[in-house]
Amino acid sequence: MAETTRETMEYDVVIVGAGPAGLSAAIRLKQLDADLNVVVLEKGSEVGAHILSGAVLDPSGLNALIPDWKEKGAPLNVPVKKDNFYMLGESGQLRIPNIAMPPLMNNHGNYIVSMGNICRWMAEQAEELGVEIFPGMACSELVFGDNGEVKGVVAGEFGKNPDGTEGPGYEPGMELHGKYVFLSEGVRGSLSKQVIAKYNLSDGHDVQKYGLGMKEIWEIDPAKHREGTVTHTMGWPLGGNAGGGSFIYHLENNQVYVGFVVHLNYKNPHLFPYMEFQKFKHHPMVADLLKGGKRVAYGARAITEGGYQSMPKLTFPGGALLGCSAGMVNVPRIKGNHNAMLSGIAAAEAAFAAFKDGRQSDELTDYEVAVREGDIGADLKKVRNVKPLWSKYGLLASLAVGGMDMWTNTFGFSLLGTLKHGKSDADATEEASKHKVIDYPKPDGTLSFDRLTNVSFSFTNHEESQPAHLQLTDPSVPVDVNLAKYAGPSARYCPAGVYEFVHEEGKDTRFVINFQNCVHCKTCDIKDPSQNITWTTPQGGDGPNYPNM
Known part of the structure; x- marks a missing residue:
């Protein structure tokens, strides 16, 4: 098979993901040096299309990035x-x-x-500064340099057949190269997952x-x-x-x-x-x-939700993990957007310092220090024991002991030290025989709704002629292992009804992946007890189209 030939574009910094972390990095880079070439690649059909968050926003990140955000019309109303x-x-x-x-x-x-609307506004601020933003450009591959560093990404590949071969309208996409590549894909990003594994970034850190x-x-x-x-x-x-x-x-x-x-x-x-x-x-x-x-x-x-002790090493040769690609949510506060913005600022400042020193494609160690020893680390360190307490001892222990620990951390110390999380979420799943079936009432269509009806309100769309972006390592595992031992949990843990086990009389049970329903939550990649499902990016622009989320 002939190797795919792609055009290349060169930038100072390539940023994957137009969320609060990526856009903050882009804006800060241009504030520091208007002549830097900065590009942001977003897989959603528009900026904000794939942004979903609570959200009560702590404005500290925005205050640091754009102090006059109120005068500039930021949608914090x-x-x-x-x-x-x-x-x-x-x-x-x-x-x-x-x-x-x-x-x-x-x-x-x-x-x-609405963090979607915040990101749309931030994208406008970035473009006014000269940042190039390309929505509908899913980043499907990493590009590595001669010394094993990340030097870019492949973006904008379209037109593959369901079997992965090149269709009649195939477009190979482009390679976008950067002196540094920032991965700000959000939770369980597909490229971030590869980078964490390739460079062993989780070594010495707790499970996420x-x-x-x-x-x-x-x-x-x-x-x-x-x-x-x-x-x-x-x-x-x-x-x-x-x-x-x-x-x-x-x-x-x-x-x-x-x-x-x-x-x-x-x-x-x-x-x-x-x-x-x-x-x-x-x-x-x-x-x-x-x-x-x-x-x-x-x-x-x-x-x-892993917090302080679960953040992997944040830098790798040629780039860095930003925001929720690394995991910067303060779980008790249910807030991470401020930390995502602060991480983008810190990464931009580290890259700018490197450029001033004539460096590129190395590890931005200043960024790692800034996150762990600065405001982000301080925010996460105070609450680091709440989640492991909740996981091991339940809600009441988390409220009582975790609350006490947060109080003492207010004064700079913890009686508990740093607790560990234990098992991964996939490994925490036990066999179905050990547990009772849970009976759920049928949705009434007024207050509660079935999944497929609700998914239509996410305005999700995927081109069905492309390969399924939800990939099985072993196609036999869903039925032979997960259904047999765990009662087929993918039929329940997916909030969009992507997975189903079809039982037909006289035939073997089939595992069906309705990838067109996928809202890109990544739960399957995380919770599958056999770790047999890998979430990859579909064609750019596909997926949910969230309004005001």
């Missing part, structure tokens, strides 16, 4: 006015007094935002942990709308089956974000995270809020 924390039972709730919460949990000074976040936007009765109100809950319906909780954020225009997070280290393979979310909306407190309203959008995304 809803300051947080009220914080609520509830422990839910099946039919009632107990409010946790705000005074009992560590100071870092206070949302005073933060904003309820994840959650699955699902979110709906609702328009509610104006009489029930309380702009600026932030509510978080824990407890029901998850109980002891899994860690997690909910968020309800009142933004403008009588809209609320209703979200639900399930930690992916759950043991029972019968657990159905999406149905836990739908069940949650029938709690009296939530049902009363949503009654008479309508859902207008849906989406899902994995969340990095």
Whole structure:
């Protein structure tokens, strides 16, 4: 087979992903030197199309990047006015007094935002500075230099047949080379995963942990709308089956974000995270809020939850991992966007210093130091024990001991040191025979919805003639191992109904991958107990088209 020939373009810095980390890096580079050639490659159909976040934004990252963001029209329109924390039972709730919460949990000074719209605005600021941004350009491969360094990426490959051969309209894409390549792909990025493995970046660091976040936007009765109100809950319906909780954020225009997070280290393979979310909306407190309203959008995304001890080495020859590609979410605060922005700034400053010294394609060690010893490291270090406590000892221990640990960390010390997470989320899955089947009520079509109906509200589209971007290492494993031992958990852990086991009379059970439904959450890549599924990028522009997420 002839080797594919591609055109090449040369840049000072190539950035993969137009999220808050990548765009912050691009903006900061051009602030430091307007003559630098900087390109941002985004797999979504437009900037923001694949951005899904809670989101209550801590503006510290934006303050550092663009101090006059308010004058420039950044879409931070809803300051947080009220914080609520509830422990839910099946039919009632107990409010946790705000005074009992560590100071870092206070949302005073933060904003309820659409991170998709924030990123669209940031892209405008970047382009005004001369950054080139190419949406619809999925980065499918890394390009390596003669000394094993990352020197670029392949972007914009289109027109392959389902079997991977070149179709009649095949376009080979381009190689974009950079003196440095920044990977800011978000959680479990496909290129980031390769880089972490190739350069052993996780050696000496704890396993990464994840959650699955699902979110709906609702328009509610104006009489029930309380702009600026932030509510978080824990407890029901998850109980002891899994860690997690909910968020309800009142933004403008009588809209609320209703979200639900399930930690992916759950043991029972019968657990159905999406149905836990739908069940949650029938709690009296939530049902009363949503009654008479309508859902207008849906989406899902994995969340990095390992925190301080799980961040891999951040640099590799020729580049760096930014934001959630490395895992910079503060789990108790449910916030990572500010750290993503700060990481982009730090990476840009490290690259700029290297250029001034006449360096390129080496390791930006200044970036690693800036993250771990600066504001990001300080933010994550304070809360590093909350997640492992929750995973090992449950919600109440996490609240009591983890809360105490956060309080002491406020004063710069921890009685617990740094706890370890233990198993990966895939390894945490136990065999189905050890657990009871969980019975979920059927969605009513008013408050709760079936998956495929909800996926239509993510405006997801994939060209069906391309190869499936969800790849099996061994096609026999889903039925022979995962169905036999674990009751086929992929049929439940996917929040978009991509995977199903088809039972036909007189025939062997078939494993079907409906990749056209995929909302790019990456849960399958994380939770599959056999680690047999690899998420890769589909053609550029394919996937969800999130409005205002």
